Amino acid sequence: MSSLKQPEQFPAADHDHRTCINHALQExxxxxxQQGLRLTALRRRVLELVxxxxxxxxxxxxxxxxxxxxxxxxxxxxxxxxxxLLEHGxxxxxxxxxxxxxCNHPGLDHAAQxxxxxxxxxxxxxxxxxxxxxxxxxxxxxxxxxxxxxIEIAGTCARCKHRSP
Amino acid sequence: MSSLKQPEQFPAADHDHRTCINHALQExxxxxxQQGLRLTALRRRVLELVxxxxxxxxxxxxxxxxxxxxxxxxxxxxxxxxxxLLEHGxxxxxxxxxxxxxCNHPGLDHAAQxxxxxxxxxxxxxxxxxxxxxxxxxxxxxxxxxxxxxIEIAGTCARCKHRSP
DNA sequence: GAATGTTATGTTATATTATAATAGTATCGT
DNA sequence: ACGATACTATTATAATATAACATAACATTC
Numbered sequence: 001m002s003s004l005k006q007p008e009q010f011p012a013a014d015h016d017h018r019t020c021i022n023h024a025l026q027e028x029x030x031x032x033x034q035q036g037l038r039l040t041a042l043r044r045r046v047l048e049l050v051x052x053x054x055x056x057x058x059x060x061x062x063x064x065x066x067x068x069x070x071x072x073x074x075x076x077x078x079x080x081x082x083x084x085l086l087e088h089g090x091x092x093x094x095x096x097x098x099x100x101x102x103c104n105h106p107g108l109d110h111a112a113q114x115x116x117x118x119x120x121x122x123x124x125x126x127x128x129x130x131x132x133x134x135x136x137x138x139x140x141x142x143x144x145x146x147x148x149x150x151i152e153i154a155g156t157c158a159r160c161k162h163r164s165p
Numbered sequence: 166m167s168s169l170k171q172p173e174q175f176p177a178a179d180h181d182h183r184t185c186i187n188h189a190l191q192e193x194x195x196x197x198x199q200q201g202l203r204l205t206a207l208r209r210r211v212l213e214l215v216x217x218x219x220x221x222x223x224x225x226x227x228x229x230x231x232x233x234x235x236x237x238x239x240x241x242x243x244x245x246x247x248x249x250l251l252e253h254g255x256x257x258x259x260x261x262x263x264x265x266x267x268c269n270h271p272g273l274d275h276a277a278q279x280x281x282x283x284x285x286x287x288x289x290x291x292x293x294x295x296x297x298x299x300x301x302x303x304x305x306x307x308x309x310x311x312x313x314x315x316i317e318i319a320g321t322c323a324r325c326k327h328r329s330p
Numbered sequence: 331g332a333a334t335g336t337t338a339t340g341t342t343a344t345a346t347t348a349t350a351a352t353a354g355t356a357t358c359g360t
Numbered sequence: 361a362c363g364a365t366a367c368t369a370t371t372a373t374a375a376t377a378t379a380a381c382a383t384a385a386c387a388t389t390c
Binding site for chain 1: 337338340341342
């Protein structure tokens, strides 16, 4: 069912990241058009900046970049755009880092798990059905209704492990 | 193997919470004595305050309470105690709430998952081997070394669901 | 195409959470 | 009692996030 555009792994070191960005923006535009949402210049730019790489980005980093570009921006400027992007599944929030990262399959209601390298900062988004079902099972046992899942695994990715043993 | 003192569920509404607190403090004292750690008055009091109920507590809330008790305290006072308690597994941090909650089985190296009710604020700590192994499996596939897990499920607990349908 | 409603953004101020840096105090082992 | 170590106090500030309100852009309907 869920055909993820990005594979369930860490992005290769040598991948052409412009492709990622372009794809993400195209998807976002397609999605917003389809849903009747307004992907304004600001929101589009924030999304693009979040997608600058595969590392979660902090709100104030984004703010700084917007300011440097000459745009008048204050914290709410950024947070509101982030809220919009979050609400429509175009980005995810990484709670443990107070940061935001692009989502590779907007619209799709999915429960994401993040593996985050503490060395290079890159994050991989997974959607592991086993984890999902285990949580669902626990919830059922507890009589608990799940609203939001925060599943963030920090550690060291394969590349960084090999680089500095 | 792991014999948890608190069951893997939400605490009953009518349980005698002083028992929880007393037990937690006793366990902490036992553990610190055994490990040669110093559970100072401040640390003990912070632990007690964290255990005041089964809801995660914010650092500044603790600070306020300490201040009201006449103790001279500033943010670092609290955060250092919290760091100590965290480091030795006497409390857990709930990242998604920026808050802290008592741990019912200190010392035991366990991967905790939290189910947090957005209505009453209570949190239940689980240690589900299925979730654990699923994550381990993903990590293996990615060549990822796990350091820290943040697994926090927000929603509505059974009691709150029944109370306000 | 002006009036009106709606959504998005700008602006100011401030709340909330967390840490850096340094000095002082208690505690422990000898 | 003494020196080493671990803990705490104090001040200042960093980093993250939101409240409250004003203005601007856009879109509809008349």
